[in-house]
Amino acid sequence: DIQMTQSPSSLSASVGDRVTITCRASQGIRNDLGWYQQKPGKAPKRLIYAASSLQSGVPSRFSGSGSGTEFTLTISSLQPEDSATYYCLQHSTNPITFGQGTRLEIK
């Protein structure tokens, strides 16, 4: 199985801050990676697909980069509604695997 190592596991930042979350894959997954935002009691919502493509309707402050084994999600200017848990997900190879999640708190 491909292991996805996501960091940090949690972080606290202020409105307007730039935030970066990282996922590392245990082997190359091309760009078959997505970033998802999950709020309590809700299904995950896709933010980024194909590592760097912004999902329609998602604010442009969210961006993704990377290919192969290292990927990042960046929020350029944090907003209060960004408080959530963020997951990376690789779908290059079965079984699909997830990062452990990053809990983002707004100070």
Next chain:
Amino acid sequence: QVQMQESGPGVVKPSETLSLTCTVSGYAISSGYYWGWIRQPPGKGLEWIGSVLHGGSSNYNPSLKSRVTISLDTSKNQVSLKLSSVTAADTALYYCAAKDDIFGIYWGQGTLVTVSS
């Protein structure tokens, strides 16, 4: 846009079989995508259970493979999950999911299943 709605019992007794159904709208399951299930224990992370392709292969999480069956009913446009011999560790929010090679995962709203006597 594909939409999915899960249904099934909210409580299952230990050692019994968990059965869930996912009704898909906006897309014919015979047209493509891998169809499957993902679960999330309360307060924990996400775990892929498995997926099947209409007329093609199936793939299951090795940790669950001996207990899981995922099947498709194209006449009803539904995806089903059966998980046998459940224990409290199987208590989770269960999501129906469709996998696209480019866009990744489309999610249902999820349904909570509690294993309890």
